[in-house]
Amino acid sequence: MSHIHIENLNVWFGDGADRVDAVKNATFDVPSGASFGLVGESGSGKSTILRAMMGLAPTWSGTIQVGDFKLGKKRPKEFYKDVQMVFQDPYASLHPRHSVDQVLGETLSLHGFKDIDNRIMKLLDDVGLGPAFRFRYPHQLSGGQRQRVAIARALAPEPSVILLDEPTSALDVSVQAEVLNLLSDLREEHKLTYLMVSHNLAVVAHMCDATAVMQNGEIVEVMTVEDMRAMNPKHPYTKHLLDSSFGYNPNAAQSA
Amino acid sequence: MTPLLDVKNLRVTFPTRQGEFEAVRGVSFTLGKERLGIVGESGSGKSMTGRAILRLIRPPGRVEADKMELHGRDLLSMSEKEMQGVRGQKISMVMQDPKFSLNPVMTIADQIMEIYRFHTGAGKKAAWAKAIEMLEAVSIRDPERVMRSYPHEMSGGMGQRIMIAMMLVTEPEILIADEPTSALDVSVQTQVLSIIDRLVRERGMGLIFISHDLKLVSSFCDRVLIMYAGRVVEVCEADKLDQATHPYTRGLLGSLPDIREPKDRLEVLKRDETWRIAESVSGRT
Numbered sequence: 003m004s005h006i007h008i009e010n011l012n013v014w015f016g017d018g019a020d021r022v023d024a025v026k027n028a029t030f031d032v033p034s035g036a037s038f039g040l041v042g043e044s045g046s047g048k049s050t051i052l053r054a055m056m057g058l059a060p061t062w063s064g065t066i067q068v069g070d071f072k073l074g075k076k077r078p079k080e081f082y083k084d085v086q087m088v089f090q091d092p093y094a095s096l097h098p099r100h101s102v103d104q105v106l107g108e109t110l111s112l113h114g115f116k117d118i119d120n121r122i123m124k125l126l127d128d129v130g131l132g133p134a135f136r137f138r139y140p141h142q143l144s145g146g147q148r149q150r151v152a153i154a155r156a157l158a159p160e161p162s163v164i165l166l167d168e169p170t171s172a173l174d175v176s177v178q179a180e181v182l183n184l185l186s187d188l189r190e191e192h193k194l195t196y197l198m199v200s201h202n203l204a205v206v207a208h209m210c211d212a213t214a215v216m217q218n219g220e221i222v223e224v225m226t227v228e229d230m231r232a233m234n235p236k237h238p239y240t241k242h243l244l245d246s247s248f249g250y251n252p253n254a255a256q257s258a
Numbered sequence: 259m260t261p262l263l264d265v266k267n268l269r270v271t272f273p274t275r276q277g278e279f280e281a282v283r284g285v286s287f288t289l290g291k292e293r294l295g296i297v298g299e300s301g302s303g304k305s306m307t308g309r310a311i312l313r314l315i316r317p318p319g320r321v322e323a324d325k326m327e328l329h330g331r332d333l334l335s336m337s338e339k340e341m342q343g344v345r346g347q348k349i350s351m352v353m354q355d356p357k358f359s360l361n362p363v364m365t366i367a368d369q370i371m372e373i374y375r376f377h378t379g380a381g382k383k384a385a386w387a388k389a390i391e392m393l394e395a396v397s398i399r400d401p402e403r404v405m406r407s408y409p410h411e412m413s414g415g416m417g418q419r420i421m422i423a424m425m426l427v428t429e430p431e432i433l434i435a436d437e438p439t440s441a442l443d444v445s446v447q448t449q450v451l452s453i454i455d456r457l458v459r460e461r462g463m464g465l466i467f468i469s470h471d472l473k474l475v476s477s478f479c480d481r482v483l484i485m486y487a488g489r490v491v492e493v494c495e496a497d498k499l500d501q502a503t504h505p506y507t508r509g510l511l512g513s514l515p516d517i518r519e520p521k522d523r524l525e526v527l528k529r530d531e532t533w534r535i536a537e538s539v540s541g542r543t
């Protein structure tokens with residue numbers, strides 16, 4: 003059964019000459035408990051799809067269904083507990099004057115949890131930050147440490163769906179491995195469903211059963227992980243992405 | 259020959275509740291007309307090393323070094339005014355977080371044009387043309403629209419490319435690029451790197467390239483410093499990174515997912531206390 007159902011989704015910003023059609027007719031399904039990837043060109047509308055799902059894009063049309071919630075302009079309160087998002091930008095998404103303790107504590111009490119102290123310690127431990135980080139402020143954390151705080155905050159309300167926007171692009175490879183293992187464990191333990199944006203195809207292949215490839219606002223192809231591993235793209239843009247995913251190649255720069 | 263940049267025994271210290279915290283502990287390296295990579299885990303001191311060179315560590319943080327010279331000129335003893343002439347003009351830095359460094363209430367056009375005009379004294383019209391040219395160079399699809407936009411209207415990767423365009427309009431002698439392509443798809447990343455590459459090869463710019471992406475650094479850079487806990491644990495030729503010997507570097511390489519080789523779990527680094535204690539390896543040539 004699909005847990006996330008997106009059909010003919012259009013999202014646009016502005017009007018007249020400055021209208022931007024950020025997402026055009028996107029359609030895809032994510033089964034319950036699965037992990038689905040979104041990859042593609044920078045500026046192609048990946049984050050916008052996640053933001054539209056969270057109710058953060060004002061103008062859209064089409065169908066967005068998550069679990070039992072068929073989404074319109076207004077969303078029920080439970081939706082905001084059940085669906086969490088980790089933003090692309092760990093700097094902008096943490097309030098500069100709130101300590102890690104405040105960020106997690108406020109989220110927990112907002113969602114009605116009682117044993118806040120224990121939960122904060124458990125969340126910090128879950129994301130590989132020791133108790134020493136509890137009273138730090140964002141400017142006292144490295145980029146990767148901030149993203150771990152953002153992931154802890156998303157886990158706090160015990161959601162069923164997590165939308166992950168480049169969750170590991172700010173992390174080093176060893177923390178990335180820890181976080182990806184953690185996300186895999188949490189998915190299994192809590193039967194979570196993931197929708198994950200990444201430009202790292204190896205990460206997507208590791209995490210996701212299927213992936214949509216986007217270019218210029220459109221989904222050009224949905225490919226299974228098997229096809230990705232076999233380097234078996236249908237669309238030329240997907241081929242181009244796969245070809246460029248093995249490090250810097252000056253010849254590829256000239257040909258594009 | 260004097261190198262572009264010569265750094266000896268660099269230390270960055272922050273006072274914290276638990277006492278002094280040394281984010282950078284005795285890092286030494288030189289930079290010539292080359293692409294020098296800095297890799298290492300999160301919190302190992304890569305950004306602080308970059309920021310320290312430009313003296314962008316906010317007090318009460320402190321920067322100390324036995325030597326920190328640009329063409330033989332001491333950076334540590336320069337006045338704040340002199341430093342302003344260095345920043346952007348001689349050494350540019352693309353910060354790790356683009357949106358944080360862009361001014362939220364100014365259009366992209368005004369920001370790029372201001373920098374360009376400040377450094378070259380060019381007129382408005384020339385600055386506009388130059389800004390469009392730079393945005394096109396970093397593969398922005400619709401530069402005219404982007405020029406009229408504000409930072410929050412840009413995608414993550416667009417913000418990153420705008421920062422790169424902005425740092426390159428002044429044609430600096432040294433570019434410190436902190437995770438400059440982490441939000442870019444691999445195809446746009448290739449385009450952006452090829453511009454930087456050209457500046458190094460044709461104009462003799464020196465590049466410090468900070469990145470988590472080991473594959474990228476090994477294919478793009480000439481030399482690599484590998485940092486751990488504020489120190490350099492290993493220095494190697496970039497294209498020989500896959501033969502690195504330090505267990506920490508091996509651990510980083512081993513934790514990468516691979517499209518063609520599926521694994522149930524990724525390997526996680528097991529840290530060793532001796533790595534922290536060992537002397538910093540010098541990257542001076």
Ligand SMILES: Nc1ncnc2c1ncn2[C@@H]1O[C@H](COP(=O)(O)OP(=O)(O)OP(=O)(O)O)[C@@H](O)[C@H]1O
Pocket residue numbers: 015016022024043044045046047048049050051090410411412413414415416441442443
């Ligand atoms: N608030 C906004 N106002 C106007 N345009 C916007 C706004 N937010 C996004 N856009 C535009 O929508 C398009 C898609 O942006 P989006 O952030 O979804 O891209 P993305 O695929 O996530 O890219 P990246 O990989 O670089 O993060 C871009 O052209 C962007 O400029």
Ligand SMILES: Nc1ncnc2c1ncn2[C@@H]1O[C@H](COP(=O)(O)OP(=O)(O)OP(=O)(O)O)[C@@H](O)[C@H]1O
Pocket residue numbers: 141142143144145146147172173174272273274279281298299300301302303304305306307319354
């Ligand atoms: N103002 C501060 N006070 C205390 N500690 C700080 C401060 N700023 C940075 N640090 C610490 O300095 C260390 C080095 O930080 P730095 O930003 O250089 O890491 P990095 O190698 O760039 O990591 P990342 O890859 O996550 O960006 C980190 O452990 C960080 O927590």
Ligand SMILES: [Mg+2]
Pocket residue numbers: 048049050090167413414415
């Ligand atoms: Mg995005």
Ligand SMILES: [Mg+2]
Pocket residue numbers: 144145304305306354436
């Ligand atoms: Mg950093």
